[in-house]
Amino acid sequence: MPQDELRFQYPLLALKFPDDETFASFYPGQNAELLTLLKNNVVGIGEPILYMWGESGSGRSHLLHALCSEVDEIGETVAYIPLHHYRSMTLDIFENMENITLVCIDNVDAIAGDKKWEKALFDFYNRWLDNKDNRVPGANLVISASDLPKQIGIELVDLVSRLEWGACHHLQPLNDEEKLGALQLRAQLKGMRLPIDVGRFLLNRLSREMCMLLNTLDQLDNASLEAKRKLTIPFVKEVLRL
Numbered sequence: 001m002p003q004d005e006l007r008f009q010y011p012l013l014a015l016k017f018p019d020d021e022t023f024a025s026f027y028p029g030q031n032a033e034l035l036t037l038l039k040n041n042v043v044g045i046g047e048p049i050l051y052m053w054g055e056s057g058s059g060r061s062h063l064l065h066a067l068c069s070e071v072d073e074i075g076e077t078v079a080y081i082p083l084h085h086y087r088s089m090t091l092d093i094f095e096n097m098e099n100i101t102l103v104c105i106d107n108v109d110a111i112a113g114d115k116k117w118e119k120a121l122f123d124f125y126n127r128w129l130d131n132k133d134n135r136v137p138g139a140n141l142v143i144s145a146s147d148l149p150k151q152i153g154i155e156l157v158d159l160v161s162r163l164e165w166g167a168c169h170h171l172q173p174l175n176d177e178e179k180l181g182a183l184q185l186r187a188q189l190k191g192m193r194l195p196i197d198v199g200r201f202l203l204n205r206l207s208r209e210m211c212m213l214l215n216t217l218d219q220l221d222n223a224s225l226e227a228k229r230k231l232t233i234p235f236v237k238e239v240l241r242l
Helices: 003-009 032-042 060-073 083-088 115-130 157-163 176-189 196-205 210-227 233-240
Strands: 049-053 078-082 102-106 140-145 167-170
Touching: 032 049, 032 060, 032 140, 032 167, 049 060, 060 078, 060 102, 060 140, 078 083, 083 102, 115 157, 176 196, 176 210, 196 210, 196 233, 210 233
Parallel strands: 049 140, 049 167, 078 102, 102 140
Antiparallel strands: none
């Protein structure tokens, strides 16, 4: 069975999250407060229920992966449920989840309009709330979506109400200067130097979606290592055929 499929069916397994999706590699921009809240969750002093929303590419999954990795590393139980893959899962995925120290539910808007999945998530949410006396101190439920609960198309009104409980934070998108900073940070963590002029060239000539920019940076990193050349605008033009 493929590892991704195994992950979806058995989210309680010790998972290997992307090495480059950590708190250290997340460029906060205007999201320093949210980043602090999530780091507090690792040591059990964060918000017990946190709903964060932001547009595609804003880093929601990155932050959830980072949070899960850190909590897993200190020996606590973790469940990460990527609901954008819910069609590869079964409804019993939520069974006994209320006993887990950290439950992260990513892209909850993916199940909007599916009555069975909305009801299953609602039932789990209620069990999680009812189980507060049996969970370890500092247990957390963190949910991500593309918009506020009332704006994501969930039809079960009571579930919308539950999603509005707890802390709600908007993950602010990065502006162009912050994207440049994010690219330079990622390059630094890879052991490479991204000059400002090269970074601005990429922003001006490519899609400004962070996932696309980061994938391009990976491509340039590999090409730079292979050619043993520094990142310059002529070299970038050559590699990307611009």
